[in-house]
Amino acid sequence: MVTQPIVREFEADLTIVAASEVATDVLALTLAAPDGSALPPWTPGAHIDLVLGDDLVRQYSLCSSPGDSTQWRVGVLRAPDSRGGSKVVHAELRERGTVRVRGPRNHFPMVRSPRYLFVAGGIGITPMLPMIADAEAAGAEWRLVYGGRSRASMAFLDELAVYGDKVSVVPQDEAGMPDLDALLGSPEPDTLVYTCGPTGLLDAIEARCAASWPVGALHLERFSAKASDTSGGTAFELVLQRSGLTLEVPADRSIYDVCKAAGVSVVGSCLEGVCGTCETEVVDGDIDHRDSILNEEEKASNEFMMICVSRCRSGSLTLDL
Amino acid sequence: MRVRHDAGYPRNAWYALASSAEVTREPLGTRALERAVVLFRTTEGAVVALGDRDAHRPYPLSLGRVEGDTIVSGYSGFAYDRTGACVRVPSQEQVPYGARVPSYLVREEGDLVWVWFGEPSLAERRPPVPTSWLTDHAWETFGGQWETAANVRLLHDNFADITHVAVVDPVISPPTLVGVAPALEVELTETTVVFHRDWPAAPMPAWQASVSGSSATTPYPQREEGAFLAPGLWADRWDVLLPPEEGGPQVFRFTHAVTPVDDRHTRHIWRVSRNFAPGAHASEALRPIFEAYYVKVREILETMQQVIDRDGYGEDVNVAADLAVLQVRKILRRLLADEG
Numbered sequence: 001m002v003t004q005p006i007v008r009e010f011e012a013d014l015t016i017v018a019a020s021e022v023a024t025d026v027l028a029l030t031l032a033a034p035d036g037s038a039l040p041p042w043t044p045g046a047h048i049d050l051v052l053g054d055d056l057v058r059q060y061s062l063c064s065s066p067g068d069s070t071q072w073r074v075g076v077l078r079a080p081d082s083r084g085g086s087k088v089v090h091a092e093l094r095e096r097g098t099v100r101v102r103g104p105r106n107h108f109p110m111v112r113s114p115r116y117l118f119v120a121g122g123i124g125i126t127p128m129l130p131m132i133a134d135a136e137a138a139g140a141e142w143r144l145v146y147g148g149r150s151r152a153s154m155a156f157l158d159e160l161a162v163y164g165d166k167v168s169v170v171p172q173d174e175a176g177m178p179d180l181d182a183l184l185g186s187p188e189p190d191t192l193v194y195t196c197g198p199t200g201l202l203d204a205i206e207a208r209c210a211a212s213w214p215v216g217a218l219h220l221e222r223f224s225a226k227a228s229d230t231s232g233g234t235a236f237e238l239v240l241q242r243s244g245l246t247l248e249v250p251a252d253r254s255i256y257d258v259c260k261a262a263g264v265s266v267v268g269s270c271l272e273g274v275c276g277t278c279e280t281e282v283v284d285g286d287i288d289h290r291d292s293i294l295n296e297e298e299k300a301s302n303e304f305m306m307i308c309v310s311r312c313r314s315g316s317l318t319l320d321l
Numbered sequence: 322m323r324v325r326h327d328a329g330y331p332r333n334a335w336y337a338l339a340s341s342a343e344v345t346r347e348p349l350g351t352r353a354l355e356r357a358v359v360l361f362r363t364t365e366g367a368v369v370a371l372g373d374r375d376a377h378r379p380y381p382l383s384l385g386r387v388e389g390d391t392i393v394s395g396y397s398g399f400a401y402d403r404t405g406a407c408v409r410v411p412s413q414e415q416v417p418y419g420a421r422v423p424s425y426l427v428r429e430e431g432d433l434v435w436v437w438f439g440e441p442s443l444a445e446r447r448p449p450v451p452t453s454w455l456t457d458h459a460w461e462t463f464g465g466q467w468e469t470a471a472n473v474r475l476l477h478d479n480f481a482d483i484t485h486v487a488v489v490d491p492v493i494s495p496p497t498l499v500g501v502a503p504a505l506e507v508e509l510t511e512t513t514v515v516f517h518r519d520w521p522a523a524p525m526p527a528w529q530a531s532v533s534g535s536s537a538t539t540p541y542p543q544r545e546e547g548a549f550l551a552p553g554l555w556a557d558r559w560d561v562l563l564p565p566e567e568g569g570p571q572v573f574r575f576t577h578a579v580t581p582v583d584d585r586h587t588r589h590i591w592r593v594s595r596n597f598a599p600g601a602h603a604s605e606a607l608r609p610i611f612e613a614y615y616v617k618v619r620e621i622l623e624t625m626q627q628v629i630d631r632d633g634y635g636e637d638v639n640v641a642a643d644l645a646v647l648q649v650r651k652i653l654r655r656l657l658a659d660e661g
Contacts, residue, residue: 005505005644010513040510041447041551043659067446104511112440112661137442242639267509281647320639320647 006265009277010040011051011102017071019095023155025078026123027090030064030071031101038069044130045108045194045221048072049269050089051100058085059275061127061196061221062104063156072101075155077123102269107276107293108221110134113192116142119178119205121197122149125156127221131194132163142166147178147201184208187217196221215297222274222292233288233311239318240264241283255280255307255319264321266307273309280307285317330354330473330581331656333439334552335449337578337590340466341432344368348392350383354438355583358425359383363390369403370436372423376407382422431455433578433590435553439660450550454574454594463604464576464592465612469619471626473581476589477653479618480555480577481514481646483545486614489621493614495559497523497543507645512652516645517546525561525571528610532603533571535563549649552656554578571597585626591615 018030033039047061064073076089093099110131120128125146135142144163147170148154160167170178184193184205193213195205202220209218238247238255249258256278259266269277273291282305289299291306298304307319338353339360349360350373357373359382369392373381377397385395391408393400398411405424407416426437426444431452437444454460469476479485487498497520507516522540524530530537544560555577560570576592593611639647 005507005641007507007509007644007648010508010510010515038451040513041450042511043447046511065446067448069448105509106511106655109655109659111659134443134446137446138440139442242641242643279651 007267008265009049009102009105009267009269011100013098013100014039014072016093016095016097016099019093019097022075023157024150024153025090026153026155027076027078027093028063028073028155029076029089029093029099030073031099032071034098036070039072040104041069042066042072042104043106044110044134045127046104046106047108047127047275048074048104049102049275050074050076050085051102052085052088052092056085056088057102057269058089059270061108063126063129065133066130072104075123075126105275105277107279108194108196108219110194111192111219112138113190114140115188115191116140117183117188117191117193118142118144119183119193119195119197119201120144120146121195121201122147122153123155124195124197124201124221124223125154127196128194129156129159132166136163143168145170145178145183147172147197149173180204180208184213187213191217193218194220196223198223216295218295234313236285236312236314237316238312239283239316240321241318243321249311249317254309255311255317259307259321266321268308271308273306276306278306278308279304281320283318283320285312285319286314287311287317288313328584329657331439331552331653332660333437333443333447333656335428335435335437335444335447336553336580337433338370338436338580338588339434340590341368341429341434344434346387348383348385348387350381351588352582353436353580353588355581356423356438357381358436359392360427360434361387361392363403365390367403368427368429368434370425370427370434371401371405374422375399376401376420376422377410431576431592450554450556452554452556452576455576455592460574460594460596461599461604462592462594463608464590465615466588466590467619468582469587469589469622470585471587471619471622472584472629473579473587474650474653475622475625476577476579476587477549477555477649478646479622480547480557481516481549481649482642483547483557484642489617490614492528493526493610495520495523495526495529495543495561497521502642505642505644507648509648512551512656514549514645514648514652515546516548517544519544528607529561529571532598532606533568534598535567535571547645549645549652552653553580568597571595585630589615589619 014031015034017032022028047059049057051057060074078090079086116135118128144167150173151171233251235251238249247258256268267277269275276293287305288311290309344360351358359371359373373383375394377399380396382392385393391400391402399407400409402408405422407420428435428449430449432455435449484502487494503518520543522542527537542562547557557575559573562570574594578590580588
């Protein structure tokens with residue numbers, strides 16, 4: 001008898017109740033269960049997968065209100081250099097159509113704080129919308145700096161207007177790039193920084209926060225994997241404690257792949273260290289973290305790892321699987 | 322390098338403090354999340370939850386009386402409105418400036434009174450989970466409640482895996498539970514864990530056959546489901562899949578509201594609902610069977626707490642069946658971390 005457990009995420013075909021171009025190249029999709037039943041709960045910073053084809057799964061932040069369990073909304077930028085996901089969304093998804101979704105999950109959770117600095121670049125505004133609604137309702141001090149190419153390309157400016165001067169809109173064609181040195185040059189007390197946007201912006205913010213801000217103040221979410229050295233992986237022994245299996249991970253294969261091939265149920269989605277679905281508890285081993293999710297503190301704790309990209313430096317790794 | 326145990330519980334969650342019927346125009350004193358709470362109903366029937374301690378002297382408001390929409394201390398005579406503000410003192414005209422007791426948001430759902438002790442602005446964004454079967458007349462429900470002298474995490478661990486039932490209570494245990502458990506299937510969202518197993522066909526337990534009038538010897542496929550829906554709510558079910566000509570599936574729903582009282586005590590409100598054998602007679606036959614099982618579980622969890630108190634947390638060995646337990650712990654850890 002098979003006793004190996006199976007784990008997967010909530011998955012459903014949802015109806016597209018609205019699809020509208022809310023800015024140049026940005027399509028907002030409002031999704032609901034076909035029978036109008038409640039969707040799973042979520043918190044600000046959460047994202048879902050849109051399953052667009054067999055090997056075409058993309059992550060989009062939820063940008064509606066967590067208090068509304070009947071509808072989800074995502075904003076999708078048509079990216080010219082996209083790997084194909086956003087093109088399919090723009091070309092094929094229509095109002096009253098259906099799309100398969102998975103999740104929600106959250107690797108950009110909002111930690112309570114008396115003060116927040118939100119920095120959004122382009123479509124990175126989407127996870128910020130529910131976050132600033134929460135911060136505003138909680139009476140926290142906050143400001144948002146929202147950069148983009150031009151006003152026409154910047155989505156949800158209308159929804160942000162109600163917040164007045166707490167929101168600084170910085171269209172590049174009018175005002176250049178946000179002045180990160182002025183924003184982040186010196187750390188502000190009791191302030192958490194939340195940022196989402198293109199890699200260049202995030203790398204620049206990360207560098208400034210690393211220089212002077214307290215560890216743990218910066219929370220960021222990347223659209224795509226951080227550039228990292230993925231070479232030099234070595235083979236190691238993999239012990240799966242709960243399954244009672246010992247496997248060999250060759251230099252050219254991931255832990256995730258090796259587990260799947262051995263019939264061990266693991267969940268994964270992006271498989272490039274961005275989405276966090278495959279986070280797994282570490283029992284023992286020296287981890288070579290190669291993901292774009294865990295912060296330095298989390299990496300140093302050696303408690304969890306993303307088994308799609310991260311590896312082991314010592315000869316043997318034991319996981320709680 | 323693993324975290325050996327997880328302390329604490331999320332405050333930004335709805336927790337059940339009482340059944341709706343218990344909350345009347347007579348004040349009801351209780352404890353939750355390390356504080357004293359008094360519950361009462363206004364003239365319009367709305368439930369009010371306030372800190373159960375007079376602002377004047379350390380005397381519980383629950384030992385006073387409800388007057389109109391206020392509660393009056395049985396010692397000082399200070400009267401507090403539904404927001405907790407002191408509105409009247411007997412000894413002077415002037416109400417002391419700023420005199421008040423804490424007030425908490427309340428919702429009634431599924432004939433239970435749910436209270437929010439966390440950040441008030443988040444309550445609207447995280448409404449209580451609907452439990453419609455508890456008030457739907459298609460379901461017959463009975464239940465009970467008590468305080469278990471154990472940390473809420475031990476209750477979560479218990480509900481996340483039912484394979485212990487056959488060991489703990491052979492009477493209540495469906496015969497199919499004996500033997501190796503079929504594969505557990507776990508479905509995750511950001512804040513919920515739902516799991517199920519399809520058990521091989523086996524007869525239903527004798528006690529179920531006797532109340533439902535169904536065969537005690539015919540094997541039927543059976544399905545187990547457990548659902549961690551919120552830090553204060555589990556909703557599990559057991560389906561015995563009878564064919565339509567025999568009346569269709571006989572379903573039990575088990576609702577467990579768990580509320581931390583402090584780090585060693587948990588309020589456990591349990592409900593057993595069924596879609597078959599309606600009527601008080603069947604309920605009275607079933608109640609002692611379930612109550613005896615839940616009492617055994619309570620005693621076991623209290624013993625575990627005593628072991629932890631005496632010897633600390635150990636390095637528990639996890640098995641395949643613990644997959645759901647581990648996912649629930651992960652969610653609780655995350656929600657707790659969010660609170661900063």
